[in-house]
Amino acid sequence: HRNVLRPTTGPYLCQWRWVCERRFLRKEGTDTKTLPFLVRRTPSGNLPVYVEPSQKGLKFTRVRRVFGDAEHLANEVSRLCGAEARVGRGGRKAVEVPGAHEQKIKEWLQHLGL
DSSP: HHHHHHHOOSSSSSEEEEEEOOGGGTTOOOOTTSSSSSEEEOSSOOEEEEEOOHHHSEEEEEEOOOEEEEHHHHHHHHHHHOOOOOOOOSSSEEEEEEEEHHHHHHHHHHTOOH
Protein backbone atom coordinates (compact mmCIF):
# COMPACT_ATOMS: atom_id res chain seq x y z
CA HIS A 1 0.00 0.00 0.00
CA ARG A 2 1.05 3.53 -0.62
CA ASN A 3 -0.29 6.16 1.71
CA VAL A 4 -1.22 9.60 0.48
CA LEU A 5 -1.37 12.51 2.89
CA ARG A 6 -4.40 14.54 1.87
CA PRO A 7 -5.24 17.90 3.46
CA THR A 8 -8.75 18.41 4.73
CA THR A 9 -10.42 21.71 5.66
CA GLY A 10 -7.58 23.51 7.43
CA PRO A 11 -3.96 24.01 6.39
CA TYR A 12 -2.70 21.91 9.33
CA LEU A 13 -5.39 19.22 9.40
CA CYS A 14 -4.51 16.05 7.49
CA GLN A 15 -5.89 12.56 7.25
CA TRP A 16 -4.50 9.31 5.89
CA ARG A 17 -6.10 7.84 2.82
CA TRP A 18 -5.30 4.39 1.43
CA VAL A 19 -4.78 4.35 -2.29
CA CYS A 20 -6.52 1.01 -2.79
CA GLU A 21 -8.11 -1.33 -0.28
CA ARG A 22 -6.74 -4.80 -0.98
CA ARG A 23 -9.69 -6.54 0.65
CA PHE A 24 -12.06 -5.20 -2.00
CA LEU A 25 -10.07 -5.64 -5.21
CA ARG A 26 -12.12 -6.30 -8.35
CA LYS A 27 -12.69 -9.95 -9.18
CA GLU A 28 -11.33 -10.95 -12.55
CA GLY A 29 -13.49 -12.91 -14.97
CA THR A 30 -16.93 -11.98 -13.60
CA ASP A 31 -19.67 -10.85 -15.95
CA THR A 32 -21.54 -7.76 -14.74
CA LYS A 33 -23.43 -7.10 -17.99
CA THR A 34 -26.55 -8.88 -16.76
CA LEU A 35 -26.91 -6.61 -13.70
CA PRO A 36 -29.55 -3.84 -13.98
CA PHE A 37 -27.17 -1.37 -12.29
CA LEU A 38 -23.47 -0.57 -12.24
CA VAL A 39 -21.35 0.96 -9.49
CA ARG A 40 -18.16 2.34 -10.99
CA ARG A 41 -15.00 2.36 -8.92
CA THR A 42 -13.10 5.51 -8.01
CA PRO A 43 -9.95 6.45 -9.95
CA SER A 44 -7.85 4.86 -7.17
CA GLY A 45 -9.74 1.55 -7.59
CA ASN A 46 -11.87 1.68 -4.43
CA LEU A 47 -15.60 1.09 -4.18
CA PRO A 48 -17.45 4.41 -3.71
CA VAL A 49 -19.21 3.53 -0.43
CA TYR A 50 -18.96 6.14 2.32
CA VAL A 51 -20.31 6.62 5.86
CA GLU A 52 -21.32 10.25 6.43
CA PRO A 53 -22.95 12.15 9.28
CA SER A 54 -26.44 13.56 8.84
CA GLN A 55 -27.62 16.96 10.08
CA LYS A 56 -29.30 15.29 13.06
CA GLY A 57 -26.05 13.71 14.23
CA LEU A 58 -26.88 10.23 12.95
CA LYS A 59 -24.83 8.33 10.38
CA PHE A 60 -25.88 7.12 6.96
CA THR A 61 -24.09 5.15 4.26
CA ARG A 62 -23.99 6.50 0.71
CA VAL A 63 -23.18 4.48 -2.43
CA ARG A 64 -22.06 6.89 -5.14
CA ARG A 65 -21.23 6.52 -8.86
CA VAL A 66 -24.39 4.50 -9.57
CA PHE A 67 -25.39 3.98 -13.20
CA GLY A 68 -28.48 2.23 -14.49
CA ASP A 69 -31.42 1.24 -12.29
CA ALA A 70 -30.71 2.96 -8.95
CA GLU A 71 -34.12 1.95 -7.56
CA HIS A 72 -33.23 -1.73 -8.01
CA LEU A 73 -29.92 -1.16 -6.21
CA ALA A 74 -31.77 0.65 -3.39
CA ASN A 75 -34.11 -2.33 -2.97
CA GLU A 76 -31.19 -4.77 -2.83
CA VAL A 77 -29.31 -2.60 -0.31
CA SER A 78 -32.49 -2.36 1.81
CA ARG A 79 -32.74 -6.14 1.87
CA LEU A 80 -29.02 -6.50 2.67
CA CYS A 81 -28.88 -3.94 5.49
CA GLY A 82 -32.35 -4.33 6.97
CA ALA A 83 -33.02 -0.60 6.70
CA GLU A 84 -34.97 1.48 4.18
CA ALA A 85 -32.60 2.68 1.43
CA ARG A 86 -33.52 5.44 -1.00
CA VAL A 87 -32.13 7.05 -4.11
CA GLY A 88 -30.41 10.27 -3.11
CA ARG A 89 -31.48 13.64 -4.35
CA GLY A 90 -29.32 15.65 -6.70
CA GLY A 91 -27.96 15.51 -10.22
CA ARG A 92 -25.94 12.34 -9.78
CA LYS A 93 -27.39 9.01 -8.73
CA ALA A 94 -26.54 7.76 -5.26
CA VAL A 95 -28.19 5.34 -2.85
CA GLU A 96 -28.44 6.26 0.83
CA VAL A 97 -29.26 3.98 3.77
CA PRO A 98 -29.39 4.98 7.45
CA GLY A 99 -26.66 3.52 9.65
CA ALA A 100 -23.04 2.53 9.09
CA HIS A 101 -23.08 -0.39 6.62
CA GLU A 102 -19.92 0.35 4.62
CA GLN A 103 -18.14 -3.01 5.05
CA LYS A 104 -21.26 -5.09 4.39
CA ILE A 105 -22.11 -3.19 1.17
CA LYS A 106 -18.52 -3.28 -0.10
CA GLU A 107 -18.32 -7.04 0.44
CA TRP A 108 -21.61 -7.52 -1.40
CA LEU A 109 -20.57 -5.32 -4.35
CA GLN A 110 -17.26 -7.16 -4.60
CA HIS A 111 -19.11 -10.49 -4.55
CA LEU A 112 -21.19 -9.26 -7.53
CA GLY A 113 -17.97 -8.54 -9.41
CA LEU A 114 -18.16 -4.76 -9.35
